[in-house]
Amino acid sequence: MNQDIEKVLITKDNIQQKCQEIGEGLTKEYMDKFPLAIGVLKGAMPFMSDVLRYVDTYIEMDFMDVSSYGGEMKSSGEVKIVKDLDTKVEGRDIIILEDIIDSGLTLSYLVDLFKYRKAKSIKIVTLLDKPEGRTVDIKADIVGFQVPNEFVVGYGLDYQEKYRNLPYIGVLKPRVYKGEE
Ligand code: XMP
Numbered sequence: 001m002n003q004d005i006e007k008v009l010i011t012k013d014n015i016q017q018k019c020q021e022i023g024e025g026l027t028k029e030y031m032d033k034f035p036l037a038i039g040v041l042k043g044a045m046p047f048m049s050d051v052l053r054y055v056d057t058y059i060e061m062d063f064m065d066v067s068s069y070g071g072e073m074k075s076s077g078e079v080k081i082v083k084d085l086d087t088k089v090e091g092r093d094i095i096i097l098e099d100i101i102d103s104g105l106t107l108s109y110l111v112d113l114f115k116y117r118k119a120k121s122i123k124i125v126t127l128l129d130k131p132e133g134r135t136v137d138i139k140a141d142i143v144g145f146q147v148p149n150e151f152v153v154g155y156g157l158d159y160q161e162k163y164r165n166l167p168y169i170g171v172l173k174p175r176v177y178k179g180e181e
């Protein structure tokens with residue numbers, strides 16, 4: 001285990017099993033369609049990659065990178081598009097893949113955007129849900145795991161751009177935040 005991790009909340013095996021379950025479910029649901037899977041960078045990358053390996057039907061992939069305007073203004077709900085889609089959304093069945101829903105601001109922005117762009121349907125799939133963090137009313141259609149109101153890292157989620165590569169979800173040791181060696 002990584003030396004900065006205090007405890008593992010969700011193991012690699014549990015995550016992989018969940019990805020299989022979600023991917024197989026999407027296969028059934030979209031069997032006669034050609035959905036557009038949209039990964040929210042960078043956090044959703046490992047999750048999207050693993051889920052889509054279990055989707056056994058036609059599916060297109062694209063990516064979007066969004067960020068909140070500065071840490072302080074996050075609660076304002078102002079989201080900036082860093083990288084937009086290459087694909088037209090109009091008339092498409094959209095599957096949004098996210099790492100975590102916390103306040104819900106990022107996702108509610110994306111859902112509004114894809115509605116405005118005339119998506120035919122929008123499904124929200126998130127690996128993690130932190131219901132206690134919610135400030136706007138938004139619910140995922142598919143949730144991998146609920147997590148408590150703690151800062152979590154691993155499997156796409158970072159602290160200062162580290163730990164995204166870990167195959168599990170964990171909580172950092174306090175000394176990492178305090179910046180001790
Ligand atoms: P909102 O609040 O818009 O935020 O739902 C979603 C984004 O915030 C980040 N986030 C976290 N990142 N550990 C992280 O590494 C966490 O516990 C955490 N909570 C929120 C993340 O980028 C997510 O997409």
Ligand code: MG
Pocket residue numbers: 040041042043044099100
């Ligand atoms: Mg994110």
